[in-house]
Amino acid sequence: MGFDWLLFTVFLGACAAAATTGSMFPPGRWYEALRKPAWNPPNWVFPVVWSLLYLLIAGAAARVAPLEGSAMAMAFWAFQIALNTLWTPIFFGLQRIKAGMVVIVFLWIAVFGAMVTAWQLDPIAGAMLAPYLLWVTIAASLNGAVWRLNPEAASARPVES
Template structure:
């Protein structure tokens, strides 16, 4: 693996993750009605730390491979959507728009996994939890929209 590629991919992941510190959950979020299965606050930085490291590792492994164009396109799309979701949900408080973004993110992650399977099974398995996490986040976003119609209309 090319470590310079890893650093570049990690830089993209760090930029995406920075939106979490720029738009952290605030009093507004704490007042929203959420389902009982909402992950605890500590789970989010733990999960994202693993996922961003896995994304950087997978990207660095796969980028130089022949036939990796589709995987890299999905990698770029998912990191862009990943970066966009937090400011839309927490910054703009646009719950429905965030839901659209997270559905697109789920599709991009599924596309990434499908593109990784024939190229690099280790990258595929390292990123498989990402689809699970985005599924949970999407279900949580949907639940918050339906439980908070007054906030979701914004």
């Protein structure tokens, strides 16, 4: 059985829906004004990395979904894409740094679960999710650093940007 491009397209559509929150809730002036760690990636890195990651995330799902026993892997996949979609509106839209941290911790757990359960069925699919887990680890570290460096913003009510 070959690669199912229609299945890939459906999963890529779910990834595109998650990615849409990035354009709906851009970082804006609020985020630009926050103190960030010296290792904060430049802004151009984010869309490049996320574009590649979404292709890998969709590809991993397309490889695993048709396999016998894929229910748990697909449940973790659904959980991670839901949390992926949720983080941007919470962090950038609502300007809730601490709530963003909670979401991203659960996102890390969901991605780890998706990677492990996919790996058990198809090691290539599991490996395709490893860069995503690495990026979410970096993103969680960045979220935590922004929280630590901006305690006043972490407890403040959001402002118009």
